Amino acid sequence: MLAALNDRQWLWLSAGFYFAGFLLGTWSLVRRGRPSGVLVYALIAVGYGLQLAGLGLRGKAVGGCPLGNTFELFQFTAWSAISLYLVIGVAFRSSVLGYFTASLAASLTLLSLAIPAWDSGRRLRLFGHNPWIELHAALALFSYGVFALLALTSLMLLLRHFSLKSKNLGGLFSFLPSMVDLDQIGLRLLSTGVVLLAASLAVGANYWLRDPASASLGKLLVTVAVWLAASIALILRLRGRLLAKRFAWTGLLLFAAALLSLWPIDSSRQAVTIPSAPVNPPARP
């Protein structure tokens, strides 16, 4: 039965699992007074697998990485953030991070599914069979996923800071990681995001220099602006000028900027656009 599902149905299922993770986390916090670590992690992992299946179907249909409209950009960003969470979630040993990640993934995926206009047109051969451009786009979007996770740890740092300053340490606050741990993980995430985005820009620049008409100036400026902002934040953090609360706010703003930059990037694309229809799995002979 699952094999007959189309791409959007896979993605709905995936969003359902992320949402279930959010609901279970909320229930666990409210009723049991603590987050449910392993179960939320398992729900996220299942959602991730389903999302991979849905995006895979789309990828096959468009002949490349499915990054051809706002819907796909949101889905890919959520998928990138989850990819990273599944790795660091185990090492970080914070069940609250799982709860926050499930909330973010559910928001991004459900929002993208709920707005049909974001998926009304789909671009075919967006990258013109050029794997380098595809790598450039995938790296950029993956770095946005990293910024999404940075936003989550930043939010947790702000909550931890608030709890310590206001001397309110019960409830959800008692499960948050320490200030120093959150700061360290934030620094690592920011460094990773900057490096990935730099690599993406380097790959894109190489192609753009040979064919300047291939990318609009608007898209170029927006992407470089996001990278510059992230790089400046990283330098200031390393030099001890951007710390604690201000660093956390910067993390949140960076993710917001990355999300906002998706629109100018998406609208600047030139490729064959077709009306979107659900992608069914390939028929068996």
Add this chain to the structure above:
Amino acid sequence: MSGPGFFLLGATHQRAPLAAREKLALDAEASAALQTELASIVGLRELTILSTCNRVEFYGVADTPETLARLEAVYCARQCFSPAEFATFRLSLNGRDAIQHLFEVATGLDSQMLGETEIFGQVKAAYATAQTRQSTGPVLNRVFQKTFQAAKYVRTQTAITVGQVSIANVAVDLAQNIFGDLKATRILLLGAGDIGEKTAKAFQSRGAASLTVASRNLERAMELATTFGASALPFDQREARLAEFDVVVGSTAAPETVISVVAAAAALKKRPARPLFFIDLALPRDIEAGVADLENVFLYNLDDLAKIAESHRVARLAEVERARAMLTEKSAALWQQVSAQGAPQAPTPAAGKPAVSPA
């Protein structure tokens, strides 16, 4: 006595005064000697001795109530304690009630500091010692194994052990909320007050990287530093060297504050990436209140810590009934199993050889 004769005999902080508990306490050596003596009691089949600063309890299996009376007499004689006085606060339970009591003890429900977890380790150690002395048998083995399971279950299913209830441990928990692992955290203790000393001890026991003591009386600071294996700092250098520390515990008797906002701000500039945590346990206060307004600086005074400790105590109290209900269910089930086993297969009193081996 019905069933396999599982019993508890002892004295706890609930009824026995401190002076009596002092006389009744058994260290490892005394406990071993007593066990040797108790081995001569016919009909005492199994025995575990639990002795902490708040209780001395004998858990075992006896054939008759007379066996218990004999045990009590031997114990009192050995401790040079009046049996009549012992009888005034003696705790004596049998069967399911004894199991329920052991469950509550291991869970921390019967502790002076409700929900404390140290007792769990002490019960485990007592059982391990009894095993080494070969004084446990089928009943005690089953009861103690189930006790550990029940205590762990209740601790995870309820909030009975959540949060710290002593000022010193609350302070250490707060530091962990800021710094995470304390392995790299350096502590400065200002003054040599009792509560500051306790807090410093709590930091050390939880793995703080280093401890430095600064007191207006350098001799006293050095004395305390020697006790803790810490280093001493001349008191007048406290502000200049503030940046070297992560946690500052103030417990001096100084009439005015000893750490200013200016000094804290200057220290922060020298170590911008790491927060600073001030714990002000002094009255009048040691740390200027304005320090709390600095970014990345956290200041907690005695009232703040007491309030947190009290909120944890109240939260634990609210869980007592739920925890007790869980344990009651489990003790009933266990007692049913133990009863169903019938009398333990051990040498009969007539054989004249007790199951409790000498230590």
